[in-house]
Amino acid sequence: MDWITRIEELSYLAAAALFIVGLKQLGSPATARQGNRLAALGMFLAIVVTLLDRQIISFTGILAAIGLGSLIGAVAAYKVEMTAMPQMVGLLNGLGGAASALVGIGEFCRIVAVGDPLPLSTLVTIILGVLIGGVTLTGSLVAFGKLQGLISGTPVIFPMQQGINLGLLLAFLATSVLIWLDPAQMGVFWGLVALSSLLGILFVLPIGGADMPVVISLLNSLSGLAASAAGFIVGNSMLIIAGALVGASGLILTQIMCKAMNRSLANVLFSGFGGGSSQAAGGGLSAATAKSVRTIDPEESAMMLGYAKSVVIVPGYGMAVAQAQHSVKELADQLERLGVEVKYAIHPVAGRMPGHMNVLLAEANVPYPQLKDMEDINPEFEHVDVALVIGANDVVNPAARTNPGSPVYGMPILDVDRAHHTIVIKRSLSPGFAGIDNELFYKDKTLMMFGSAKEVLNNLIAEVKHL
Amino acid sequence: MTDPILVGLIIFVLASFVGFEVINKVPPTLHTPLMSGSNAISGIAVIGALLMAGSGHTPLTVALGFVATVLATVNVVGGFLVTDRMLQMFKR
Numbered sequence: 299m300d301w302i303t304r305i306e307e308l309s310y311l312a313a314a315a316l317f318i319v320g321l322k323q324l325g326s327p328a329t330a331r332q333g334n335r336l337a338a339l340g341m342f343l344a345i346v347v348t349l350l351d352r353q354i355i356s357f358t359g360i361l362a363a364i365g366l367g368s369l370i371g372a373v374a375a376y377k378v379e380m381t382a383m384p385q386m387v388g389l390l391n392g393l394g395g396a397a398s399a400l401v402g403i404g405e406f407c408r409i410v411a412v413g414d415p416l417p418l419s420t421l422v423t424i425i426l427g428v429l430i431g432g433v434t435l436t437g438s439l440v441a442f443g444k445l446q447g448l449i450s451g452t453p454v455i456f457p458m459q460q461g462i463n464l465g466l467l468l469a470f471l472a473t474s475v476l477i478w479l480d481p482a483q484m485g486v487f488w489g490l491v492a493l494s495s496l497l498g499i500l501f502v503l504p505i506g507g508a509d510m511p512v513v514i515s516l517l518n519s520l521s522g523l524a525a526s527a528a529g530f531i532v533g534n535s536m537l538i539i540a541g542a543l544v545g546a547s548g549l550i551l552t553q554i555m556c557k558a559m560n561r562s563l564a565n566v567l568f569s570g571f572g573g574g575s576s577q578a579a580g581g582g583l584s585a586a587t588a589k590s591v592r593t594i595d596p597e598e599s600a601m602m603l604g605y606a607k608s609v610v611i612v613p614g615y616g617m618a619v620a621q622a623q624h625s626v627k628e629l630a631d632q633l634e635r636l637g638v639e640v641k642y643a644i645h646p647v648a649g650r651m652p653g654h655m656n657v658l659l660a661e662a663n664v665p666y667p668q669l670k671d672m673e674d675i676n677p678e679f680e681h682v683d684v685a686l687v688i689g690a691n692d693v694v695n696p697a698a699r700t701n702p703g704s705p706v707y708g709m710p711i712l713d714v715d716r717a718h719h720t721i722v723i724k725r726s727l728s729p730g731f732a733g734i735d736n737e738l739f740y741k742d743k744t745l746m747m748f749g750s751a752k753e754v755l756n757n758l759i760a761e762v763k764h765l
Numbered sequence: 766m767t768d769p770i771l772v773g774l775i776i777f778v779l780a781s782f783v784g785f786e787v788i789n790k791v792p793p794t795l796h797t798p799l800m801s802g803s804n805a806i807s808g809i810a811v812i813g814a815l816l817m818a819g820s821g822h823t824p825l826t827v828a829l830g831f832v833a834t835v836l837a838t839v840n841v842v843g844g845f846l847v848t849d850r851m852l853q854m855f856k857r
Contacts (some may be wrong), residue, residue, distance in 0.1 A: 314780075315851025317806055318787055324799050325791040331852040334802050338845040341809065348812050355820030356827075363818065363831045367838025374839070375846035386847060390840050392819050397837035401813035404829040411823045419770045429827035497772060518800050521807040528813045530773050538773050539780040547803045551796060646793055653796030660854040666794050742823040 302352065309347040310536035317532035321547065327666060337528030344536055357632045360660070380617045380661040384651040385445040388438050388514055391521045394433025398524035399494070402427030405531050406487060416481050420531070427476050427527035432494030433501060434520040440502040441513050444489065445650055449505030459504060460568075467496055505567065508692060510650040512555045519548025525694050551652050560708040585718055591727065594745035597662075599721055600761030603629075604746075606683035608639040610675065612712055613655045614648050616689015616724060620751035626688060627662035629755055632762045642668055643675040643685075644710050645693035685717035687738075689724060689751045695736045705734055720744045725752045798851050805844025811837035 317340045323333025345364075354360065371733070378386045402424045409416050443449035473490045505513055522544025529537025556563050563723050594602075603609055611630065617623060630640045642664065650653045655670055669680075679685065687694055690712075697704040698711045714720050715738055722744060729735055738744055791799050814837050818830025 299825050318783060321784070321799075321803065321806075325795065325804050327792070327794060327857075328853055329847065330795055330855070334798070334848045334852060336847060337802060337806055338849075341811075341841055343804070343847070344809065344812055345815070348815045348832075349819075351816065351819070352814060355821050357821060359827070359831055360815060360818050360834060363834035365840050366841045367835040371839040371842030371844075372846055375850060378847065380851075383847075383851070386843075387797070390801070390804050390844050391807075393836040393842075394804065394810060396816055396839040397808070397810040397833040397840065398837070399828050400833035401810060401817055404817045404826045404833070407815075407829065408820075408822045408826045411825070413793060419768070423770070428797055457812045514834045515800065516805055518807075520802075522803065524775055525807045525810045528810045530770065532813045532816055533769055533773070533775065534812060534816075535776050537809050537812055538808050542777050542780035543784040543787070544803045544807040544839060546781045547788040547799060550785065550788050550791075551800060554796075589779075644793060650799060651797060653793055653798070656794040657851055657854075659798045660794075660851070660856070663854075663856065665857055669794060671793055713806055763826060 300510050302350070303459075306347050308535075309343055313347075314536060314539045315541055316343070321543060345395040347546060349657070351625065360546060367738060368558050380658055382446075382643055383509065383522040383620050383657055384514060385442050387651060388441045388445060391514070391517045392435045392438025392442065394437065395431045395517075395524045398521075398528040398646060399431025399435060399491075400529050401427050401528040402431060403487075403491060406481075407484075408583070410481055418478065421478055421481070423527060423530040425477070426526065427531050428491055429470070429494045429497075430520055430527055431524040432491060433498035434517055434524050436495045436498030437502040437513075437520070438498075438517050440499050441517060443512065444502075445509060445510060449503075453506040454503045459500075463497070463500055466493060466500070469493055470497070472540075475762065489636060501567070507650070509566050510562070510648075511647045511652050511654070512552055512559070514651045515548050515551035515555055516563075517548075520543050522546075522548055522624075526552045555647055555652055560710060581633060589740040591739050591746050592742070592744065594721065594747060595759040598746070598749060599745070600758055601763060602721070603633055603638065603684055603686065604626075604636050604760070604762050604765040606638055608641070608682050609633055609684045609686055610643050610670075610679070610682045610714075610717065612643045612645075612685060612687045612694060612714055613659070614645075614688065614690025614693060615650060616656075616691075617751050618649055618658055618689075619690065622688065622751040622755055623658040623662040623756035625752050625759065627659070627664055629759050629762065630664070632759055636762070636765060640668070641670050641675065643672070643714075644669050645672055645690070645712050647691060648693055665739065672712055679713045679716040681715040681721065685714035685720045687714055687720060687722040687724075688755070689722070690763040691729070691736055692734070694738055695734070697736070701737075714738065715741060715743070716733075718743070721747060723747045723749070723751050725750060770837055794855065798848050798855075801844055802848040802852070805841050805848065808837045808840035808844060
């Protein structure tokens with residue numbers, strides 16, 4: 299081993315250590331920013347060292363590619379709205395997966411073109427890399443489409459879905475064997491690439507919008523595994539380590555999200571939630587329409603909130619859609635001016651990605667100690683005067699506690715119905731993404747304010763200012 | 766010399782355990798930054814892309830390497846910057 303290779307290996311080791319320390323620091327609010335920078339430093343180090351590698355013979359194109367990628371990445375990072383963060387993360391996941399898949403494809407093309415031997419172990423890593431990378435790419439693109447509203451957020455279900463998926467998987471295996479028998483058939487290899495891409499599309503298509511936090515976490519994990527696979531393919535331990543770290547972190551988040559919905563991962567991925575249960579929900583819905591809701595106007599509502607001792611705000615996806623986080627903060631400021639104690643209750647799967655609400659409220663300058671997790675705030679609700687639900691639905695549905703027949707039964711919820719009063723700001727009575735009616739809206743203590751979250755809040759703020 | 770695939774597997778499994786230990790018990794407030802930050806790390810595939818683009822074996826592999834480099838760099842740069850932008854908003 300000559301000294302250049304030695305320096306390279308040691309630098310990769312340093313970069314891996316920086317990733318680990320960086321991830322560790324990302325786990326605490328006080329050190330998170332520094333942790334992110336350490337990880338970025340590790341990445342910079344790894345890239346520079348790789349550029350010094352003597353295998354690299356042409357630099358101009360590479361530098362152009364890096365420059366172009368950096369420019370696109372930087373512009374996207376500064377332009378993206380905080381409300382569009384789930385799409386952004388989804389898209390970035392997909393790009394990482396695509397890069398890993400391309401590395402696998404390129405290595406295969408090289409081996410075939412040069413006529414190198416192709417041992418089974420190498421072939422398996424290439425096939426795995428193409429599969430995981432391809433699924434990550436197209437799966438992320440579908441998730442992006444759903445989050446951006448380009449594709450319907452409801453689960454897309456068609457007849458024979460499971461059968462078709464199984465067929466595709468078998469075709470994938472058969473294609474893999476064909477490649478093993480005769481690697482020189484490039485057409486068969488491209489078939490494998492196409493099959494991987496198709497599998498990714500069909501994998502995310504049947505999953506509903508409310509399950510996106512799980513899907514995004516899982517795709518995050520997959521993008522790490524894809525990088526690891528690329529590491530096996532090019533024989534670089536740095537890629538294997540970094541990919542494994544990301545794979546593990548994505549898996550932990552996936553687990554947390556599943557637990558917060560009281561569902562297994564298999565159930566989230568394969569049940570087509572909301573679509574399949576619509577029949578059962580239909581019965582509940584017709585019974586519910588017979589019940590009546592009580593509405594409240596901004597003036598009355600402002601009085602209730604302004605003269606309360608404690609108010610807990612429960613934000614949901616509706617707040618993100620209406621971009622109402624700044625209005626929420628303004629209302630909270632006005633209430634605090636009147637001596638009201640304001641807290642925020644955050645459900646783990648509120649919104650479309652893990653921690654979605656926390657990011658939006660942070661953007662509106664809400665101090666993070668005011669944001670309360672579900673376990674901490676739930677025992678407090680019975681002493682809360684007003685729970686203000688803004689665009690949240692399934693995560694506050696009491697049926698999760700009381701109705702064993704409900705699809706959300708068993709899911710931990712925020713117990714807003716235990717507060718003295720509950721005010722719900724919502725566009726209409728339409729069910730949430732789980733596709734079920736919410737009995738909270740029909741309770742005597744619940745008062746509804748219909749309209750877009752931002753509009754309603756601004757009316758409310760104007761009234762509170764008059765108090 | 767031991768089989769490189771085997772060595773890789775050992776590294777992979779041990780690094781996964783490190784990942785689980787390091788990231789467990791992250792508060793919900795940081796779930797999004799953790800995801801976008803770790804996402805940027807998964808852009809490490811850029812290393813593989815660079816080696817492929819620079820080695821100049823065949824025009825096809827070089828072209829694939831370039832595309833992969835661009836995509837992975839977007840992932841890396843976009844991921845780290847957007848994470849930083851988010852984290853600077855978190856205040857006490």
